[in-house]
Amino acid sequence: MISRRRPGSPNRKTNSISFHFKLTKPGKSVKSLFAAPREIGGASPSPAPVSFSAVPPLPEPTSTKRKASTSAPSSPTTIRPPRKRPALIQRVLHFDTTKRLTLRPLKALGSPTAGFRSFLTTNEGSDIDLGSGSDRGISVSSQSTSSLASGRGNTRAPGGRERDARDARRVLRTIVEVKEGKYKVKKGGPRGKDLIHRTLRYHGYQLLWKELQKSENKEILDYVNGRKFHFDYTRRPFKGDKQFVIHMPSSFHEGMAGQFNDRIVKWLGNIENGTLCTTAGSRKGETMKIASHISSTLAKRVKYTEPRNDQLEPDLSFKHRFAPVAGLLVEVAWSQSNLQLPDRARRYIEGKKGLIRTVVGLNMNNIYRGGCRATFSVWEAEQIGNKWKLATSEANKEFINEKGEPVSGCELHLTLRDFxxxxxxxxxxxIENVPLKIPSAQLYDFYKSAFEDHMMDKAMEEIEGVKGVVNEALKTFLDIEKVIQEQSTEDTDGRTVMGKTELVNVKTMLEEVEKKISDMKKALKSVEEKLTDTMEMVKDEKIEVENEVTELEKKLAEVRATAERIVEPAPKPKRSRIPSAFKRASKK
Structure with missing residues (x-):
């Protein structure tokens, strides 16, 4: 901020306090004009602010050895000599003396752990909810107290309601684009981005669901509630994330979770048939029975009421037949640079109050960003008193090193009780707590298989995109040939003649085709980088498309040669105006 202090005037930040004592000193008659400062919540109102015109002339300054407590410049009773510009004390915020400031706690919302909030209450009984800066989205300090509205229900400020409605419309539009396959994924790394982050506060989240409940949006609602659409909603997201996050389809997630699922299902099957049980009798029978009742689900939504109807979608979950929610969850972190696995594990375990017992996190973000390292973590539910808290069993244990090789001796340990x-x-x-050990070499095989599937899908997407551009280029050639046929003529010298505008359009279309061919070559080069020895069918598709692009290049050369032979018509000779002038003169 640029200071507007007059030259020579005291500086409250740098000048000594004795300098202020020399300039300002309250007179004896002034003290009687001010009442004692009122306390917050006091019953007696403060007197009206005193005008400077009512203050008698100041006496001569006294010694600077007076106590700071009686004449400090920040004291509310300090009076300074009149200035050309308003004194600093006049800029201090004064509460309206007709209203009384009180503080009262807010009752817990939904649960005893919701805490308390401070409210400003005036004599008229209007509540001003300061709330949370992250929930409001508007700085409290930038508003006057009379403009603050409660963040609950219909008492939100008009600006907040408009913002929430705008955010809800944007999320709905994004959902429709994803459903119709029209959403363009923004490039955010070496292999694209598989998450869509949107700001959507709780009131906007409610508006979104009200809009989805309308009859005209039934098809969209069915899509959102179906298995193909995956999203997270966290009212208080962790740093760097947004409240509403859409998970784009990713073959890597499905491949990694599918490989992990197959391994665990096979292990449960061996327990069910008694192969892995080392005990006998009723204990063995009970263990086999429990294993037979555990099944897996991909991307099963987990909803919890803290803080308000939030939900997350793990990549894989295992649920006992008679349990209300899954007992073990698996999260595969891929392309989520801001994803914090410990935070998600805490939300799962503490949000469901220990019903979710174990969370396994496979962190592959380093590989997504072009590295080679991968780690896993295991979190378990721990009961402390009447509350369930997150306990770390394994934290960021490396199973693929920086060279892209499996770490020798590393194993992921789980037991039947973890489910x-x-x-x-x-x-x-x-029951027998049968152990499960997955070595790093096997986890590496899971990753390798999932990554190859992911690269294969990306390569096929790019090949299909090139095929679409080839068809567009062929249509452009047909348009060029049509223009040449309809708009060109032959002059007396046997040359092909076409108007200037039409000829410019033909050359512009040829330049567009040339640019498309260049882009297709770049895409095919990207496909080549993704291919491995196991992708024979993808290689065949690539060769076929490369041949089509080669044919386009030949066609472009032929049409360009034809366009080069086309000339513009010769300009018509200008008629002389002199003979006409002689004719007019002769008639006269």
């Missing part, structure tokens, strides 16, 4: 919540285990009889 069942503690409350449900207590209702069962004695």
């Amino acid at each position: 069942i919540c503690e409350k449900q285990v207590a209702k069962f009889g004695e």
